[in-house]
Amino acid sequence: MSRFDAAFGKPHPALVCFVTAGDGPTDAVLDALVEGGADVIELGMPFTDPMADGPGIQLANLRALGKGTKTADVFRIAADFRARHPEVPLVLMGYANPMIHRGADWFAEQCAKAGVDGVICVDTPPEEDAELGPFLRDAGVATIRLATPTTDAARLPQVLETATGFLYYVSVAGITGLQQAATASIDEAVSRLKAGTDLPVAVGFGVRTPEQAGAIAKVADGVVVGSALVELVGKHGDDAPAHVRELTTALAEAVHAARKENA
Amino acid sequence: MNETAHPNSFRNQPDERGHFGQFGGRYVSETLMPLILDLEKEYNRAKTDPAFKAEFEDLLEHYVGRPSPLYYAERLTDELRKSAPDGMGAQVWFKRDELNHTGAHKINNCIGQILLAVRMGKTRIIAETGAGQHGVATATVAARFGLPCVVYMGAKDVERQQPNVFRMRLLGAEVKAVKAGAATLKDAMNEALRDWVANVHDTFYIIGTAAGPHPYPALVRDFQSVIGREAREQMLARTGKLPDLLVAAIGGGSNAIGLFHPFLDDPSVKMLGVEAAGYGLDKDHAASLAGGSPGILHGNKTYLLQDDDGQIVEGHSISAGLDYPGIGPEHSWLKETGRVDYTSATDKEALDAFQLLCRTEGIIPALEPSHAIAAVAKVAREMPRDAIICANLCGRGDKDIFTVADALGVEL
Numbered sequence: 001m002s003r004f005d006a007a008f009g010k011p012h013p014a015l016v017c018f019v020t021a022g023d024g025p026t027d028a029v030l031d032a033l034v035e036g037g038a039d040v041i042e043l044g045m046p047f048t049d050p051m052a053d054g055p056g057i058q059l060a061n062l063r064a065l066g067k068g069t070k071t072a073d074v075f076r077i078a079a080d081f082r083a084r085h086p087e088v089p090l091v092l093m094g095y096a097n098p099m100i101h102r103g104a105d106w107f108a109e110q111c112a113k114a115g116v117d118g119v120i121c122v123d124t125p126p127e128e129d130a131e132l133g134p135f136l137r138d139a140g141v142a143t144i145r146l147a148t149p150t151t152d153a154a155r156l157p158q159v160l161e162t163a164t165g166f167l168y169y170v171s172v173a174g175i176t177g178l179q180q181a182a183t184a185s186i187d188e189a190v191s192r193l194k195a196g197t198d199l200p201v202a203v204g205f206g207v208r209t210p211e212q213a214g215a216i217a218k219v220a221d222g223v224v225v226g227s228a229l230v231e232l233v234g235k236h237g238d239d240a241p242a243h244v245r246e247l248t249t250a251l252a253e254a255v256h257a258a259r260k261e262n263a
Numbered sequence: 264m265n266e267t268a269h270p271n272s273f274r275n276q277p278d279e280r281g282h283f284g285q286f287g288g289r290y291v292s293e294t295l296m297p298l299i300l301d302l303e304k305e306y307n308r309a310k311t312d313p314a315f316k317a318e319f320e321d322l323l324e325h326y327v328g329r330p331s332p333l334y335y336a337e338r339l340t341d342e343l344r345k346s347a348p349d350g351m352g353a354q355v356w357f358k359r360d361e362l363n364h365t366g367a368h369k370i371n372n373c374i375g376q377i378l379l380a381v382r383m384g385k386t387r388i389i390a391e392t393g394a395g396q397h398g399v400a401t402a403t404v405a406a407r408f409g410l411p412c413v414v415y416m417g418a419k420d421v422e423r424q425q426p427n428v429f430r431m432r433l434l435g436a437e438v439k440a441v442k443a444g445a446a447t448l449k450d451a452m453n454e455a456l457r458d459w460v461a462n463v464h465d466t467f468y469i470i471g472t473a474a475g476p477h478p479y480p481a482l483v484r485d486f487q488s489v490i491g492r493e494a495r496e497q498m499l500a501r502t503g504k505l506p507d508l509l510v511a512a513i514g515g516g517s518n519a520i521g522l523f524h525p526f527l528d529d530p531s532v533k534m535l536g537v538e539a540a541g542y543g544l545d546k547d548h549a550a551s552l553a554g555g556s557p558g559i560l561h562g563n564k565t566y567l568l569q570d571d572d573g574q575i576v577e578g579h580s581i582s583a584g585l586d587y588p589g590i591g592p593e594h595s596w597l598k599e600t601g602r603v604d605y606t607s608a609t610d611k612e613a614l615d616a617f618q619l620l621c622r623t624e625g626i627i628p629a630l631e632p633s634h635a636i637a638a639v640a641k642v643a644r645e646m647p648r649d650a651i652i653c654a655n656l657c658g659r660g661d662k663d664i665f666t667v668a669d670a671l672g673v674e675l
Contacts, residue, residue, distance in 0.1 A: 048575040049449065049560060051456045052292045058443060071572045096290055096559040101573030123290045123559065127280065131288075131559075148294040150463060155297060173294050174461035 003089040008200035014039035018226030020060035022069025024233035036248025045094030054177035056227040082115030108139035118142030177227030180206035214254030273527035281477020286592035333497035353646035367658035369400035375486030380467035393448035394584035395427025397471030402436035417447035472515025473591035476562030487521025514585035518657035539580035540607035549578030581610035582630035608637035629658030
């Protein structure tokens with residue numbers, strides 16, 4: 001059984017937490033996420049031009065790069081995380097250029113070696129899957145696809161065709177960390193997606209509080225929280241792990257209590 | 264692979280997926296993908312619609328002032344011959360796109376794109392700008408069609424291009440200064456993409472150069488190809504032959520591809536694209552082809568200035584219109600196929616060429632085409648006197664007088 005199957009097969013919805021690699025004391029922040037109850041970890045690969053991200057994650061990217069974070073550091077953080085937490089799924093999320101720069105085959109091999117379970121490449125849609133997707137899947141690394149409010153019924157099969165691991169529903173047309181979609185529209189969208197796939201569906205973008213996360217967890221297999229955690233790292237720096245643990249604990253309680261249908 | 268190296272035609276790119284050989288493509292987030300596909304469909308319909316073509320041509324003639332003249336720069340030619348070996352010193356001709364309404368070639372593309380926006384029922388226009396010429400051209404067509412317009416501009420460029428910022432505001436556009444990154448064109452483009460992804464339902468993004476996700480590189484090229492079509496016709500009418508060499512400056516590369524594309528299948532016509540070498544190719548510069556490597560940014564795969572991790576490196580040029588760390592994907596392909604040669608000119612060479620044209624021809628060029636003129640000054644001396652060079656004078660220099668004064672140590 002894959003780590004994703006295990007995480008999404010728990011008797012409650014999954015809390016998916018995002019932080020940027022190299023921003024703040026990343027190793028301790030990742031431990032705090034797991035201790036707080038995160039079921040899946042997304043580790044952001046910093047990039048100079050994070051076009052799909054709002055101000056919070058943009059700044060995290062700049063902080064990480066400003067400290068000299070390299071691709072090698074991202075894989076070091078991932079491999080160390082895997083050694084400390086053998087069971088928790090780890091996803092790398094970022095932009096195409098740093099992923100393909102040394103060759104997609106090299107990147108896929110590094111992911112597999114570091115124990116990375118899946119990759120989200122924000123600016124590689126299904127149309128350009130050949131650039132990266134086959135290399136990752138051949139190496140046993142999931143290619144996690146994004147579906148959005150603009151992904152219509154005609155297009156959905158193409159998105160699902162190369163989707164593995166889980167499906168990430170971006171609940172608003174926009175950038176990370178800003179507005180949040182109405183729960184009713186999320187409910188409808190998740191039903192539509194689940195009609196087309198057996199993959200678990202995690203919902204994110206604009207989810208900041210335990211209340212919001214709990215409401216979405218009633219209708220989705222997982223809830224993704226990123227900017228709110230990243231902003232805590234930015235605000236507290238070296239002292240961030242305690243604050244991150246506190247918010248994660250509250251998020252996990254809300255998400256895990258929302259639904260226990262698999263029990 | 265042979266197909267890419269020796270195509271039957273250099274004018275039938277991109278393929279149906281928007282690829283120019285290994286370059287181009289559609290590297291955008293899922294939210295934008297459906298919109299990009301819609302735009303492609305609408306553009307394909309418009310291309311074969313006589314009404315679209317008629318409206319585009321009518322506006323180019325009566326609003327933009329096309330055709331732009333083809334001008335023989337006799338005094339510049341004579342000046343360059345003075346330092347050329349015997350029998351050498353090619354004739355220098357200019358395609359005068361700086362005489363267009365708004366003062367640059369950018370308006371050609373904006374007319375085409377706003378007509379597409381109207382066809383698609385979009386009610387809000389956004390754009391990015393570097394030097395401000397594309398921002399002014401976009402604000403102009405938005406005013407002409409009565410649509411609200413937001414222009415993203417790097418805060419550093421807002422500082423060094425004040426006249427164009429004021430022009431955009433006069434035209435009713437909102438200019439948003441972008442402080443992220445180096446606060447220049449690349450960052451303005453990031454911010455425009457963020458706006459677009461949040462407003463896909465009503466907003467049309469008028470991209471200013473022949474770059475970005477497919478179909479932008481193709482449609483911007485097609486709208487700008489009016490430059491090369493006119494030049495080809497005018498040159499044949501005036502001299503009875505085709506030019507021997509075309510020269511154009513390259514930032515993203517829209518004026519260059521507009522001049523080059525109609526000539527790509529004329530084997531006797533050589534072509535030279537001129538990148539901005541800034542302080543020099545061994546220092547800070549903006550020459551993506553000379554100093555970069557293939558990568559993915561802003562929706563397309565192309566040559567980029569980047570470090571060993573694929574992080575994007577800021578470009579530098581005295582010309583705000585050229586300091587972009589990428590280049591249109593068709594130029595990357597034309598470089599790899601060898602059909603077009605690429606060179607570069609430094610800030611200093613461009614400044615010298617700027618002054619040379621002012622004094623010999625009574626024309627104040629923009630700093631962007633000053634790079635092309637710098638290359639012309641070098642190569643004309645190495646070509647025979649009966650050879651013909653046609654360079655694209657793609658913008659006028661009014662906007663640059665403060666930058667030039669500063670560089671020459673003159674206080675205005």
